[in-house]
Amino acid sequence: MTFRQICTVRNNQIVLTLPPSFVERQSVTVIVDDQFETKAQKLSMLKEAVKDPLFLEDIEEVQKDFNSIDHESL
Secondary structure, three states: OOOOOOOOOEOOEOOOOOOHHHOOOOOOOOOOOOOOOOHHHHHHHHHHHOOOHHHHHHHHHHHHHHHHHHHHHO
């Protein structure tokens, strides 16, 4: 069973209240994912994406999909 919740960090600790469906569980796995990203970090990631071949292929594929229907909106 999966449960996802974003928690606020206070004093380098989090408090997580599990839903009732977890009452019988003896253990759970907790994965900590740092959600702090500044605008500068996001812009940096976008600049890196422009060089990523898989990202560029995805963009090209989307453009091809829309090229075939672009004339319909005119």
